[in-house]
Amino acid sequence: LQELSVLVSGDSSRWGRGAVSRVITLTTDFGYGDSYVAAMKGVILGINPQAAIVDISHSIEPQNIAQAAYVLSTAWSYFPQGTIHVVIVDPGVGSARRAVVLETPKALFVSPDNGLLTLVMKDLCPPGDRPDSSEDERPLPSGARAVAITNPRYWNHPVSPTFHGRDIFAPIAAHLSLNTPIDEFGEVVDTLRLLPIPQLALGSKGETIGHVLHIDHFGNVITDIRRENLRSLDVVIEIGGRQVRGLSSCYTDRDDLLALVGSSDHLEIAYRCGSAAATIGAKVGDEVIVRSCADG
Amino acid sequence: LQELSVLVSGDSSRWGRGAVSRVITLTTDFGYGDSYVAAMKGVILGINPQAAIVDISHSIEPQNIAQAAYVLSTAWSYFPQGTIHVVIVDPGVGSARRAVVLETPKALFVSPDNGLLTLVMKDLCPPGDRPDSSEDERPLPSGARAVAITNPRYWNHPVSPTFHGRDIFAPIAAHLSLNTPIDEFGEVVDTLRLLPIPQLALGSKGETIGHVLHIDHFGNVITDIRRENLRSLDVVIEIGGRQVRGLSSCYTDRDDLLALVGSSDHLEIAYRCGSAAATIGAKVGDEVIVRSCADG
Amino acid sequence: LQELSVLVSGDSSRWGRGAVSRVITLTTDFGYGDSYVAAMKGVILGINPQAAIVDISHSIEPQNIAQAAYVLSTAWSYFPQGTIHVVIVDPGVGSARRAVVLETPKALFVSPDNGLLTLVMKDLCPPGDRPDSSEDERPLPSGARAVAITNPRYWNHPVSPTFHGRDIFAPIAAHLSLNTPIDEFGEVVDTLRLLPIPQLALGSKGETIGHVLHIDHFGNVITDIRRENLRSLDVVIEIGGRQVRGLSSCYTDRDDLLALVGSSDHLEIAYRCGSAAATIGAKVGDEVIVRSCADG
Numbered sequence: 001l002q003e004l005s006v007l008v009s010g011d012s013s014r015w016g017r018g019a020v021s022r023v024i025t026l027t028t029d030f031g032y033g034d035s036y037v038a039a040m041k042g043v044i045l046g047i048n049p050q051a052a053i054v055d056i057s058h059s060i061e062p063q064n065i066a067q068a069a070y071v072l073s074t075a076w077s078y079f080p081q082g083t084i085h086v087v088i089v090d091p092g093v094g095s096a097r098r099a100v101v102l103e104t105p106k107a108l109f110v111s112p113d114n115g116l117l118t119l120v121m122k123d124l125c126p127p128g129d130r131p132d133s134s135e136d137e138r139p140l141p142s143g144a145r146a147v148a149i150t151n152p153r154y155w156n157h158p159v160s161p162t163f164h165g166r167d168i169f170a171p172i173a174a175h176l177s178l179n180t181p182i183d184e185f186g187e188v189v190d191t192l193r194l195l196p197i198p199q200l201a202l203g204s205k206g207e208t209i210g211h212v213l214h215i216d217h218f219g220n221v222i223t224d225i226r227r228e229n230l231r232s233l234d235v236v237i238e239i240g241g242r243q244v245r246g247l248s249s250c251y252t253d254r255d256d257l258l259a260l261v262g263s264s265d266h267l268e269i270a271y272r273c274g275s276a277a278a279t280i281g282a283k284v285g286d287e288v289i290v291r292s293c294a295d296g
Numbered sequence: 297l298q299e300l301s302v303l304v305s306g307d308s309s310r311w312g313r314g315a316v317s318r319v320i321t322l323t324t325d326f327g328y329g330d331s332y333v334a335a336m337k338g339v340i341l342g343i344n345p346q347a348a349i350v351d352i353s354h355s356i357e358p359q360n361i362a363q364a365a366y367v368l369s370t371a372w373s374y375f376p377q378g379t380i381h382v383v384i385v386d387p388g389v390g391s392a393r394r395a396v397v398l399e400t401p402k403a404l405f406v407s408p409d410n411g412l413l414t415l416v417m418k419d420l421c422p423p424g425d426r427p428d429s430s431e432d433e434r435p436l437p438s439g440a441r442a443v444a445i446t447n448p449r450y451w452n453h454p455v456s457p458t459f460h461g462r463d464i465f466a467p468i469a470a471h472l473s474l475n476t477p478i479d480e481f482g483e484v485v486d487t488l489r490l491l492p493i494p495q496l497a498l499g500s501k502g503e504t505i506g507h508v509l510h511i512d513h514f515g516n517v518i519t520d521i522r523r524e525n526l527r528s529l530d531v532v533i534e535i536g537g538r539q540v541r542g543l544s545s546c547y548t549d550r551d552d553l554l555a556l557v558g559s560s561d562h563l564e565i566a567y568r569c570g571s572a573a574a575t576i577g578a579k580v581g582d583e584v585i586v587r588s589c590a591d592g
Numbered sequence: 593l594q595e596l597s598v599l600v601s602g603d604s605s606r607w608g609r610g611a612v613s614r615v616i617t618l619t620t621d622f623g624y625g626d627s628y629v630a631a632m633k634g635v636i637l638g639i640n641p642q643a644a645i646v647d648i649s650h651s652i653e654p655q656n657i658a659q660a661a662y663v664l665s666t667a668w669s670y671f672p673q674g675t676i677h678v679v680i681v682d683p684g685v686g687s688a689r690r691a692v693v694l695e696t697p698k699a700l701f702v703s704p705d706n707g708l709l710t711l712v713m714k715d716l717c718p719p720g721d722r723p724d725s726s727e728d729e730r731p732l733p734s735g736a737r738a739v740a741i742t743n744p745r746y747w748n749h750p751v752s753p754t755f756h757g758r759d760i761f762a763p764i765a766a767h768l769s770l771n772t773p774i775d776e777f778g779e780v781v782d783t784l785r786l787l788p789i790p791q792l793a794l795g796s797k798g799e800t801i802g803h804v805l806h807i808d809h810f811g812n813v814i815t816d817i818r819r820e821n822l823r824s825l826d827v828v829i830e831i832g833g834r835q836v837r838g839l840s841s842c843y844t845d846r847d848d849l850l851a852l853v854g855s856s857d858h859l860e861i862a863y864r865c866g867s868a869a870a871t872i873g874a875k876v877g878d879e880v881i882v883r884s885c886a887d888g
Contacts, residue, residue: 038352042319042374045317045376049376054630054645056630058624059625079637217624252687260754329649329663329809334648341613349646456855462670
């Protein structure tokens with residue numbers, strides 16, 4: 001009988017029923033002025049009245065998949081084991097674009113397969129085998145499983161062609177939180193789509209060349225250069241014609257522009273007295289150069 | 297004894313104690329910068345610690361009753377049976393304006409009686425007997441009951457004349473979620489106030505003339521023309537001097553302005569690459585004309 | 593054995609285990625566009641899956657400690673007994689600034705010790721012994737206890753020097769909601785830091801001189817003059833070169849600027865047809881003068 005139960009629940013049984021979280025997070029570009037987010041929450045609570053729904057953000061810039069991928073990447077790992085993350089920036093809703101459920105040892109993800117899970121995939125790959133800017137698709141790393149969402153049994157009918165969040169993603173997330181195995185939602189897929197991830201380059205004088213990844217609410221300029229990419233603390237950072245020398249440990253370290261490794265392990269330019277982004281005139285995609293002083 | 301209990305709990309007994317939801321939604325024009333919404337949540341949780349409170353929206357334009365009525369109408373039916381919807385846009389707070397609890401077979405509503413429930417009422421009426429623009433009050437449709445909120449027993453005292461959300465509506469919603477029958481809150485009323493609902497007109501050449509009802513976060517232009525008002529898919533839509541030909545099924549259908557029936561069954565003008573409202577210069581109330589190509 | 597349990601749980605035992613609320617509120621300047629707030633919620637739910645987390649506001653102006661102190665002061669007392677309020681506006685994060693847990697008979701507070709709890713402290717002091725503008729630190733009033741947050745045992749490691757909200761305040765709030773006594777988090781402290789609180793002045797003709805404390809979402813101008821400071825209802829209020837005569841009881845009382853005692857017992861200038869702040873050109877800190885007509 002025990003064996004049967006293992007067979008019935010499929011690979012998902014490795015969570016154990018108790019290990020699936022009732023926590024469902026939402027990350028969308030739906031904004032706060034309409035009822036789109038609320039309709040999703042209503043659908044979820046109708047299926048699992050015990051679900052604990054947490055907003056990550058709904059002010060992703062409309063259709064900005066890369067921004068959603070970044071914001072998700074800085075939050076998901078802080079949630080309890082088995083949390084279900086619904087991520088929707090979906091310019092292709094209603095078209096033939098694929099939607100997926102991704103199951104990893106730590107969390108579940110429900111989203112269109114349009115690159116939203118790029119940074120989750122990157123984190124799941126071993127350091128020596130991470131996706132680069134030339135890849136737009138990648139096999140699932142070891143330990144992860146995914147299905148395409150094709151089985152209409154769990155959807156909210158009639159399905160609006162313009163609002164899969166309410167009619168497909170929300171009910172699937174709710175059923176996941178009730179421990180429905182992912183195989184119920186569609187057939188297994190082996191790859192997920194990736195956004196091109198700009199790679200760090202090495203300049204002719206040994207400098208590291210990266211980019212602005214995100215500008216946060218405080219105007220902190222967050223780059224794609226990570227702690228592990230910094231060979232020393234004795235660096236000069238160039239961005240937008242400005243130079244910042246050395247790494248600080250906190251925002252009060254000086255009254256001018258300063259650089260530090262922020263709370264998601266990314267090199268970040270900040271300004272104690274205001275917005276570093278406004279001071280520099282920085283925007284997402286701008287080049288950031290880090291020279292080690294040891295390189296002369 | 298059983299009969300007695302039915303008598304005591306009145307019509308509310310048809311829910312049965314288990315059928316009342318612990319879900320309470322909030323729709324207000326209170327914004328996100330003050331503590332008004334939080335104070336309401338604190339009061340609710342003090343009365344029912346198990347309440348699950350969901351924000352529909354708090355960025356209704358200050359005192360825009362029609363906008364709140366629309367946003368509510370697109371969300372409430374997606375919530376579980378017995379959900380309690382608190383809706384507050386209340387320019388008359390503290391004056392003699394009436395406040396009500398409305399009980400319907402699917403949901404409960406708590407709000408000032410100033411037209412906020414117009415579209416809920418419209419949905420409750422049979423298609424042949426819906427309110428038109430000349431009505432500013434209407435008898436409750438069959439299956440619905442309402443009371444005026446007059447019994448101070450359940451209020452938070454002292455009641456601030458400027459914040460009934462915290463001192464009257466929040467505690468009543470919390471007590472409703474504990475299954476207190478609506479008769480406890482005041483005397484039965486037979487009518488609710490309505491906002492004028494602009495009616496669709498029929499032009500001299502058979503065209504349908506409607507209006508812009510709402511502009512959403514993406515700039516989608518949502519009209520008061522519904523799926524049932526479209527006699528064919530072969531239509532030309534005129535708005536703000538622009539013409540859109542044919543109905544699309546999703547936002548990616550073309551790279552120009554397009555029209556489709558959106559997720560709330562309303563005809564909607566969208567623009568894949570940006571805001572249709574900005575492209576057209578559309579605003580709420582603007583005229584929208586739909587010509588059937590069959591009409592020549 | 594019973595005595596032992598009292599000893600173990602320390603003074604916190606006066607709550608009784610059942611009296612600690614599972615409600616945790618968050619007030620920050622983190623905004624809604626990043627994942628900072630969500631990461632805190634993930635950490636809390638990982639420690640106490642039953643926590644009920646309520647946002648007070650996350651749109652406090654970056655680094656505006658006084659604004660956060662005000663917004664908190666208008667909300668916290670409406671939450672259930674034993675609610676845990678996390679308040680973070682923390683320009684000094686990562687520096688030597690102290691962080692504290694404050695325990696009062698009604699609620700618990702977790703925050704940097706930078707003045708955020710000034711108005712909570714003021715409310716705890718007896719009317720005759722309230723802090724004035726010259727105090728920047730004050731002994732804890734009777735019935736309150738506080739500890740400095742120094743014991744790393746309950747923190748989320750590694751602690752980011754720039755995000756104590758996620759790595760220190762969130763886990764401590766979660767453990768408090770599980771009834772961990774505050775003594776666990778660090779050593780007892782006897783004083784908390786205060787912001788200067790502007791005092792009401794008495795003019796040469798008996799008039800009361802106060803200030804604009806806050807401008808709310810509706811443009812209502814909220815002052816630091818409270819109900820108890822008004823000697824009569826027959827007053828003339830001067831602000832920004834405008835005069836308002838008499839006190840109204842609600843916003844519909846007249847179609848011009850009006851004054852009333854608002855929902856937090858503060859004198860407030862409002863404008864039925866729009867924003868009083870915009871009409872007057874008022875901003876936080878502006879002088880407000882109240883003359884009693886009896887003073888001639």
